[in-house]
């Protein structure tokens with residue numbers, strides 16, 4: 001069995017290790033994210049904020065500097081959610097995510113990924129993405145689920161997370177249901 005096949009799945013772009021320390025993020029050839037990488041990133045961003053004195057700069061911040069402040073806030077938010085996921089994990093193997101915290105964490109990573117895009121585009125600081133997709137990534141069933149698995153994942157999510165606020169549900173599960181539409185018609 002491939003190591004990722006023990007991961008808990010949420011949507012095609014998000015699954016995580018049973019103990020929650022590794023997240024596969026991205027629908028195709030996902031990036032392998034480690035919680036320690038994000039903890040380090042938080043420290044690096046704090047250092048940059050201190051070096052450029054960004055807390056004081058306020059409205060005088062450039063676009064790139066503003067993006068650093070936003071990235072820092074988002075990484076803090078992600079680390080808080082991620083620590084909660086790890087604390088809640090009981091290490092059950094090979095299932096689907098059942099906690100709302102995973103949905104919030106996926107949503108937070110989507111925002112983070114969009115901020116990274118903006119940071120790379122702004123070219124003000126040398127920045128390399130941490131949510132960038134891997135070349136020639138893994139083709140296991142978790143990283144590249146077949147249509148049957150996609151339907152199972154969608155049905156599980158639709159039932160298990162029906163109670164979530166509609167906008168959050170749509171943001172996290174929306175693309176997924178669109179991707180499935182052709183196979184259901």
Ligand SMILES: [Zn+2]
Pocket residue numbers: 002004005138139140141142143144
């Ligand atoms: Zn894999």
